[in-house]
Amino acid sequence: MSSAILRSKQLSEPTVARLPIYQRIADEWSRRGNLHIDSTTLGSLAGVQPATVRRDLSGLGALGTRGAGYECETLSTRINETLGRNHRYDIVVVGLGNLGRALINSENFLSGGAELVGIYDIDPEVIGTEVAGLTVQSFDVDIVSAMVGVMCVPASAAQSVADRLVASGIHALLNFAPHVVAVPIGTAVRYVDFSIELQILEYQLTNGTGPLGGGVLHTLGITPPVVTRSV
Amino acid sequence: MSSAILRSKQLSEPTVARLPIYQRIADEWSRRGNLHIDSTTLGSLAGVQPATVRRDLSGLGALGTRGAGYECETLSTRINETLGRNHRYDIVVVGLGNLGRALINSENFLSGGAELVGIYDIDPEVIGTEVAGLTVQSFDVDIVSAMVGVMCVPASAAQSVADRLVASGIHALLNFAPHVVAVPIGTAVRYVDFSIELQILEYQLTNGTGPLGGGVLHTLGITPPVVTRSV
DNA sequence: GGATGTGAAGTAGTTCACAGCC
DNA sequence: GGCTGTGAACTACTTCACATCC
Incomplete structure (x- = not known):
């Protein structure tokens, strides 16, 4: 931890990854007519301990009411604030x-x-078409300024696309390839890989370890309580 | 850990999640004409410490050569074996x-x-069409026996689809909705959520924490070394 | 009574540091 | 000399247990 970071509360990555889940559950709970939700209910739906x-x-500041639990709407709002969802940020998608x-x-x-704010592809068939209110641009033109670049391209194109995005000033990549x-220091890359998800699931099944259990939510590295059973 | 589990080595989930990454790097390294790769190189490409x-x-048994590193091909093969990729397992996809x-x-x-082994949808337009050598089936017919059900359906349909899959004997779900x-005990659910990925990336950027650094790989809950910098 | 918020304890995962081997 | 494999130290995260408050 460096002094350069002056945010008051540092939430750990596991915590940050769970917040959107709590929010989703709180929203659903609210939709079903409940005003409050307690940590036991929230936990059992999310697959974690109360x-x-x-x-x-x-970590988000006192927002629960002792004896009652957490107010669904307040919780949802606070999570939005904490994750910075209120301030907008621009993204571009490469590969349609x-x-x-x-x-x-x-x-x-x-x-x-x-x-x-931008959609790019190299296929002449799709360049110029309208998607989500935007005109698909050729990847040869200048890339518009943005915070995050989302890469939906084949593996073979990944490195050159990443280079191009970084060169145009984008320093956060979400890579689906x-x-x-390889990126320069100061650039963040986050990978999403479907086959890895399948493989982890498969490994856990054949080993009897992992997220077995009722109502278990298992998202992005969150490890729920292991219900040990022979499979 | 229960006695019902008799696998000799238990690999932790973080380790299991990193194995496919090491493999990918090893394959790429091999393709570039190298016979061996050492833990320092592998680590810097994967964004983890040697x-x-x-x-x-x-954890996969001694496979490195002291003084030389790990043989790329052996490493790749061993990872396949460990993750059980050799024995096939059936999956169905719901939602096209x-x-x-x-x-x-x-x-x-x-x-x-x-x-x-099966593709299901409810849209009459796509039912009956051929995809990947399979005929798309109506979700109303009996679901074929399989190990994993992959759910690519809207949020509103998720619960009923899950119920249906569980009822037909599938006890591992990969849910993209x-x-x-909610599932009964003994059923594993793994969630993939793109918006959460984006949000984690965004949170890390605005906090100066997280996966900043050259050549960093950050996949599915793997926490790379934090290169602290003011952003 | 009932549920939160949090020190303290426990557990899992990472990193160090070095003996052992090529 | 260089790099692996691993006990030991460390760090991060989770869980317990209870004082605190509604």
């Missing part, structure tokens, strides 16, 4: 294959403050 | 929107032992 829920949420389209049309991809890209 | 690489790989198509056509989704599903 104590973990409380520890996580205590099935995956690119799936993301852009997805009901939640752009739900958290991300503003889509199954390929490791 | 010691972590060695600790991870030591953009995402379902993206997965099925993806160059790596089915690369690790998964065998696609942004919705928490």
Whole structure:
């Protein structure tokens, strides 16, 4: 931890990854007509211990009511604030294959403050078409300024696309290509790999370890309580 | 750990999640004409410490050569064996929107032992069409026996689809819908949520924490060394 | 009574540092 | 000389347990 970082509360990555889940559950709970939700309920739906829920949420400042639990709407709002979803940030999507389209049309991809400001492809068939209110641009033109670049391209193109994005001033990449890209220091890369998800699931099944259990939520590195059983 | 589990080595989930990454790097390294790769190189490309690489790989049995490093091909093979990619397992995909198509056509989704044995949808337009050598079935018919069900459906349909899959004997779900599903004990659910990935990236950027650094790989809960810098 | 928030304890995962081997 | 494999130290995260408050 350097003195250069002056944010008051540092939330750990596991905690940050769980917040959107709590929010989703709180929203759903609210929709079903409940005003409050307690840490036990929240935890069992999220697949984590009540104590973990409380520890996580205590990091956002006191927002629970002793005896009652957490008010669903307040919780949801506070999570939005904490994750910085209120201030918008721009993203561009490179590659408009099935995956690119799936993301852009997805009901939640752009739900958290991300503003889509550019779509790029190299296929003349799709360049110039309208998607989500934007005209698809050739990847040869200048890339518009943005905070995050989302790469939905084949593995073979990943490195050159990453280079291009970095050169145009984008220092955060979300890479869906199954390929490791090299980037300069100061650039963040986050990888999403479907086959890895499947493989982890498969490994856990054949080993009897991992996220077995009712109502278990297992997202992005969150390790739920292990219900040990022979499979 | 229960006595019911008799696997000799238990690899931790973080380790299991890193193995496919090491493999990808080893394959790439091999393709570039190298016979061996050492833990320092592997680590810097994967965004983890050399010691972590060695600790991870030591779990698969001694396969490194002191003084030289790890033989790329042996490493790749051993990872396949460890993750159980050699024995095939069946999966079904429910929902043939953009995402379902993206997965099925993806160059790596089915690369690790998964065998696609059924595709289901409710849209009469796509039912009966041929995709990846299979005829798309109505979700009303009996679901074929499989190990894993991949859910590429809207959030609103997630719970009923999960219920249906569980009822037909599938006890491992990979859920792409942004919705928490309740399942009986003994069923594993793994969630993939793109918006969460974006949000974590955004949070890390605005906090100066997280995966900043050259050549950093950050996949699925792997926490690379934090290169602290003011952003 | 009932549920939060948090020190303290426990556990898992990472990193150090070095003996051992090529 | 160089690099692996691993006990030991360390760090981070989780869970317990209870004082505190509604």
